[in-house]
Amino acid sequence: xxxxxxxxxxxxxxxxxxxxxxxxxxxxxxxxxxxxxxxxxxxxxxxxxxxxxxxxxxxxxxxxxxxxxxxxxxxxxxxxxxxxxxxxxxxxxxxxxxxxxxxxxxxxxxxxxxxxxxxxxxxxxxxxxxxxxxxxxxxxxxxxxxxxxxxxxxxxxxxxxxxxxxxxxxxxxxxxxxxxxxxxxxxxxxxxxxxxxxxxxxxxxxxxxxxxxxxxxxxxxxxxxxxxxxxxxxxxxxxxxxxxxxxxxxxxxxxxxxxxxxxxxxxxxxxxxxxxxxxxxxxxxxxxxxxxxxxxxxxxxxxxxxxxxxxxxxxxxxxxxxxxxxxxxxxxxxxxxxxxxxxxxxxxxxxxxxxxxxxxxxxxxxxxxxxxxxxxxxxxxxxxxxxxxxxxxxxxxxxxxxxxxxxxxxxxxxxxxxxxxxxxxxxxxxxxxxxxxxxxxxxxxxxxxxxxxxxxxxxxxxxxxxxxxxxxxxxxxxxxxxxxxxxxxxxxxxxxxxxxxxxxxxx
Numbered sequence: 050x051x052x053x054x055x056x057x058x059x060x061x062x063x064x065x066x067x068x069x070x071x072x073x074x075x076x077x078x079x080x081x082x083x084x085x086x087x088x089x090x091x092x093x094x095x096x097x098x099x100x101x102x103x104x105x106x107x108x109x110x111x112x113x114x115x116x117x118x119x120x121x122x123x124x125x126x127x128x129x130x131x132x133x134x135x136x137x138x139x140x141x142x143x144x145x146x147x148x149x150x151x152x153x154x155x156x157x158x159x160x161x162x163x164x165x166x167x168x169x170x171x172x173x174x175x176x177x178x179x180x181x182x183x184x185x186x187x188x189x190x191x192x193x194x195x196x197x198x199x200x201x202x203x204x205x206x207x208x209x210x211x212x213x214x215x216x217x218x219x220x221x222x223x224x225x226x227x228x229x230x231x232x233x234x235x236x237x238x239x240x241x242x243x244x245x246x247x248x249x250x251x252x253x254x255x256x257x258x259x260x261x262x263x264x265x266x267x268x269x270x271x272x273x274x275x276x277x278x279x280x281x282x283x284x285x286x287x288x289x290x291x292x293x294x295x296x297x298x299x300x301x302x303x304x305x306x307x308x309x310x311x312x313x314x315x316x317x318x319x320x321x322x323x324x325x326x327x328x329x330x331x332x333x334x335x336x337x338x339x340x341x342x343x344x345x346x347x348x349x350x351x352x353x354x355x356x357x358x359x360x361x362x363x364x365x366x367x368x369x370x371x372x373x374x375x376x377x378x379x380x381x382x383x384x385x386x387x388x389x390x391x392x393x394x395x396x397x398x399x400x401x402x403x404x405x406x407x408x409x410x411x412x413x414x415x416x417x418x419x420x421x422x423x424x425x426x427x428x429x430x431x432x433x434x435x436x437x438x439x440x441x442x443x444x445x446x447x448x449x450x451x452x453x454x455x456x457x458x459x460x461x462x463x464x465x466x467x468x469x470x471x472x473x474x475x476x477x478x479x480x481x482x483x484x485x486x487x488x489x490x491x492x493x494x495x496x497x498x499x500x501x502x503x504x505x506x507x508x509x510x511x512x513x514x515x516x517x518x519x520x521x522x523x524x525x526x527x528x529x530x531x532x533x534x535x536x537x538x539x540x541x542x543x544x545x546x547x548x549x550x551x552x553x554x555x556x
Contacts, residue, residue, distance in 0.1 A: 066123035069137040071112045072145055073187035076152075079105030080180030087173020095172040099160040102176040106156055106183065110149040113142050122193075132255035134194045143406055144190035144323045147413050151315040152183035154417045154532060158308035158424050160525040165428060169217045170306070178208035178215070179312070186316050190323040195244045195254040195281075195332070198324060199237070202288070205320045206233055209313060213305040225304025232297045233287065240284025246277025247332075256332040264335045278336045281328055282343070288321030290382050292351040299358075302375035303368045307427055310371060311420030314378045315413045322385055322405060329389060330398045341393020345487050348390050352383025352494040360501050364435040364508075370423055371433055373501065374416070377459065380498060381412055387475050387491060391482035404478045410547045411471040414540065415458040418533030422452040425522055425530070435505060440513025448522075449509045451534045458537055460502035461495060466541035470548055 067074075082105075083098050090097065122133035156179065163170045185204025192198040210233070214226025248254055250270045251262040266274045287294040302310040329340050359376035362369050388405040392398035423433060425448050430437035442449035458465030461472040472495060479488040522530070540547055 064123060064125065064127075066121050066137075068112075068115060069121040069123050070135060070191075072109045072149060073184045073191075075109045075112060076105065076149070076180055076187060077184035079109075080177050080184065083180065084173055084177040087177075090173075096160070096164060098172055098176050099156065099163060102180055103153065103156045103160070105180065106149055106153040109187070110146065110153065113146055113149070116142055132194075132253075132258055134197045134255070135188075135191045136193050137191055140323075140326075140406070141191040143410070144319055145187045147319050147410060148183060148186040148190075148316050151312065151319065151413055151417060152179065152186070154421070154529050155179065155308050155312040155316070157525045157529040157532075158311060158421060159306070161428075161523045162306055162308050162424065164523070169219075170215060171217075175212070175215055178212050182206075182208035182212065182312075183316070186320045189320050190327070192327065193256050193331075195247065195256070195259070195328075198256075198327065199240060199244060202240075202284075202320065202324060203237060205317075206237075206288075209309070209317065212309045212312075213301055215309075216306060219304075221304045222306075223304075225301045229297050229301045232294075236284045236287035236294065239280050243277045243280025243283070246273050247281060250274040250277065256327060259332045260334055263333065275336070275339065278333050278339060279343075281333075282325070282340055285321055285325040285328060286347060289318060289325060289386065290321070290351075290379050291347045291386060292354045292379065292383075295351070295354070295379050295382075298379055299372050299375045302378075303371050307371070307420060307424045307433075310375070311417055311424075314374070314420065315417055318378070318382060318385070319409060319413070322389070322409060325389060326402045326405065330392055330402055334398065337393035337398075341390055344386055344390035344393065345484055348383050348386035349487055349490045350383075351386060352380050352491065355380030355383060356494045356497040356501075360497060362435065362501070367432045367434060369433075369435045370426070370438065373435060373505070374419060374423065377498070377501075378416065380494065381416070381459070383494065384472065384475055384491065385409060385412070387484075387487060388478045390487070391478045391484055394482040394484060401478050401482065404474050407547045408471045408475055411458065411467045411540065414533055414536045415455040415465070415468065418451060418530065418537060419455040419459070421526065421529045421533055422448050422455070425526055428522075435508065438505065439508050439511050441509045443513045445522075448530065451530055453506045453509055454534070454537060456502045456506045458541070460499050462499070462503075464541060465537070467537065467544045467547065468541075470544040474548055 083102055087098060116137050120138045122136045124134035126132050163172055163175060182205050185201050189201035189205060192201050210226055210230040213229050214223045216222040247259060250266045250273050251259050253259055253262060263274055290298050333340060355376050359373050359380060362373045385405050385408055388401045392401035395401055426437060427433045454465060458468035461468045476488055476491060
C-alpha cells in the first residue's frame with residue numbers, strides 16, 4: 050500500500066522558487082505589517098503607515114530586476130507531466146511592473162488624500178486593502194492554472210470593493226461600492242461556472258494542459274466545452290470594462306476616492322487584460338474562431354460607447370472631469386481589446402497581444418498623470434467639474450502643461466508621440482489580421498476622442514474667471530506628477546522602449 054502511494058506523493062511535492070514569487074509576496078507581507086502596526090501606532094503618527102506602504106511597493110518593484118532575462122517557474126508538478134502554477138516570464142514581469150508602478154503612484158496620491166480627509170479614512174485599513182489588492186494584481190499575470198488565476202483575480206478585486214466605499218459618511222461612495230460589488234460578484238460566478246465546465250471536459254486546470262486537451266474533447270462534450278470557454282471569457286470582459294459590462298464604471302469612479310479611481314482605471318484594467326490574454330492565447334487558442342470575432346465586436350462596441358459618452362459630458366456638471374476620464378477609460382479599453390481580437394485571426398498571436406501590452410504601458414503612465422492633476426485640482430475645487438479647469442495655466446502652469454500633455458497622449462497627437470505610435474501599432478495589427486472594418490471603426494473613434502480631449506486642453510489656457518489663486522501642492526502629489534510627467538516625456542522621446550514589446554513574443 051505504501052509503495053503504491055509513494056509515486057503519487059512524489060508527484061505532489063512541489064518546489065518553491067522564492068525569488069520568482071518575491072514581488073507579490075513582499076507586497077502582501079508589507080500589507081500585513083501595516084495592518085498590525087496600525088494597532089500600535091498613535092493617531093498622530095498614522096501617516097507613517099503610508100510611507101511604509103510606498104517603500105514596500107517600491108521594494109517589490111525593484112525585486113523584478115533580478116528576474117529580468119530569465120523564465121522562472123515554480124509550484125510545478127514533478128514526474129513525467131510538467132505543468133506549473135506560477136511562471137515569471139517576460140509577459141509576467143512587464144505586467145507586474147505596470148501593476149506595482151501603478152500601485153506606487155496611487156499610494157503617493159493617497160498620502161495627500163488621506164491627510165486632507167483627516168478622519169474620514171481609516172488609514173491602517175486603507176493601506177492594507179491597497180497592498181492586498183496590489184499583491185493579487187501582481188500574482189495574476191504569473192498564474193498558469195485556472196484556479197490560481199481566479200483566486201488572484203478575486204484577491205485583486207475584493208479589497209478594491211472596500212476601497213471604493215471606505216470614505217466614512219459618504220452615501221455616494223457606499224452606493225458606488227455596492228454597485229461595483231454586485232456586478233463583479235455576478236461576473237465572477239459566471240466565470241467560475243465556465244471554469245467548472247472547462248475542467249469537466251479536460252480534467253485539468255493548468256493552462257497548457259487545457260490548451261492541449263480541449264482540442265480533443267469527446268463529441269458529446271463539445272457544446273459543454275464551448276459554453277465553458279464563453280462563460281470564462283465573460284468574467285474577464287467585465288474586469289476590462291468592455292461594453293456591455295461597463296455600467297459600473299462611471300458611478301464607481303465618481304464615488305471612489307480619486308486615487309482609487311485612478312487605481313481602478315490602470316491596475317484594474319491590467320488585471321482584466323492580462324487575465325484575458327492568458328485564457329485566450331494560452332488556454333483556448335484552438336477556440337480562436339469563437340473568441341476572436343466576439344472580442345472584435347466587443348472592441349468596436351466598447352470604443353464607440355465610451356467615446357460617445359465622454360463626448361456628451363457637460364462641463365458644468367458636478368464631477369464631470371472624473372466622469373469624462375471614466376468614459377475615456379472605457380473608450381481606451383476598446384483600443385486595448387483590438388490586438389487581442391486580432392490574435393484570433395493571425396498565426397503570430399504573441400506579436401498581436403504584445404501591442405496590447407505596449408498600449409497598456411503608455412495608457413497607464415498618462416492616465417495616472419491625468420488623475421494626479423485631477424487630484425491636485427480637487428483640493429480646491431471639490432466638485433471637480435471640467436469648467437473648474439478653465440485658466441488652470443494661470444493658477445498652476447506646470448499642472449496645466451502636464452495635463453495638456455497627458456490629454457494629447459491619450460488623443461494620439463504630438464507632442465504625445467508615445468500615444469500616437471501606440472495607436473498606430475494597434476491600428477496596424479488590426480489591418481494585418483484582416484480586420485479592416487475594425488480599423489475603420491477605430492479611426493472614427495480616434496477622431497471623436499480628439500474633440501473632447503482638445504476641448505479640455507484648450508480650456509486650460511483660457512483666461513480665468515476672476516483673480517487666479519495659487520496653491521502650493523504637497524510633496525507626495527508633486528512627486529506623482531513629476532514621475533508620470535517624466536515617464537511620459539521619456540517614452541515620447543524614445544517610444545521604442547515600449548513599442549518593441551509589440552514586435553516580439555512575450556511568452
